[in-house]
């Protein structure tokens with residue numbers, strides 16, 4: 001194969017050892033990008049807006065790493081290789097949304113029978129489990145509601161069982177994990193209540209029964225937390241949030257071993273089709289360059305605001321991993337480099353929530369998180385909109401709970417806005 005015809009993915013693998021030696025902020029700029037600069041002299045990654053690829057001979061077709069853009073695209077490979085490097089994983093696969101990533105990752109882990117789809121792509125088969133097992137997933141008692149719905153309302157229809165526990169209580173986790181538990185699917189920090197789950201402890205518990213641990217790292221991003229280091233088997237993230245950081249597109253990613261990611265790419269993604277568009281991959285590649293800078297400023301802004309909220313008489317509870325009052329502050333210190341931009345807080349009563357929102361002049365209210373711009377969410381009506389009241393109660397979502405995604409504005413302006421609104425309710 002001539003140098004020009006070598007796929008970007010192949011060249012990327014050769015560069016991987018070099019990228020691994022770089023510091024995180026340099027990886028953000030360079031990992032995944034060298035082959036593009038070498039072959040096209042372009043300063044930036046080209047946007048490959050193509051559905052398929054052409055060949056001048058059958059042998060060229062057979063050797064090519066590009067077949068159809070549902071499974072491979074050079075712009076997406078740049079993003080995949082950057083994200084794999086940032087997390088210290090063997091491979092990554094970026095897909096259409098965070099939810100898409102979570103479903104694909106769970107599908108691969110729970111898969112009972114591995115078929116040899118395109119055997120040249122999947123060299124090693126995953127272990128086969130007993131087809132009569134009823135697999136079961138363990139999740140936390142307050143986890144992103146999209147995930148809660150997937151696990152508790154959709155998977156049971158496919159014969160997959162679930163258990164909901166407080167993953168912060170390791171004795172409880174040990175009690176519910178048995179030989180049918182194939183997976184612990186956890187978030188840390190959690191959405192919406194900003195709990196901190198001990199990743200290593202949960203990974204150790206599930207590994208003892210031969211299951212796997214998937215960590216949704218959306219709230220931390222690889223700038224603050226790298227779950228593979230703590231024993232996670234797969235990491236998933238919503239690229240929609242901090243990784244892209246600019247609020248202009250959706251995306252998701254899964255990071256893990258070569259075998260698992262190839263299985264996801266050529267077995268699950270090829271069939272289920274939650275593809276990331278090359279344009280969105282290009283936007284995310286642009287956004288990710290400042291991830292290190294942004295996460296550091298998100299964290300310092302959030303710390304200042306959490307301290308302000310904690311002393312305000314109208315606020316009865318503040319949950320931020322950087323505060324000493326957070327019940328798992330010590331675990332956050334152990335597994336995170338900084339504490340991120342997400343704060344949970346509660347007002348005196350639910351009745352004043354609407355008034356509080358209407359009084360805000362600068363801070364915008366809406367769903368989602370992780371942007372340059374602050375976003376305040378009224379949890380019970382936004383993330384919690386599809387939940388029955390008993391479900392909200394069991395998750396501890398009260399009608400006075402807010403989730404605040406602290407942006408990159410000057411923290412003084414954010415505090416002034418919160419203060420004037422709180423003082424008037």
Ligand SMILES: Cc1ncc(COP(=O)(O)O)c(C=O)c1O
Nearest residue numbers: 097098099144191218238240251
């Ligand atoms: C923790 C977490 N994981 C996953 C998702 C889903 O991501 P997406 O909106 O990109 O599908 C979200 C969305 O809010 C989230 O907060």
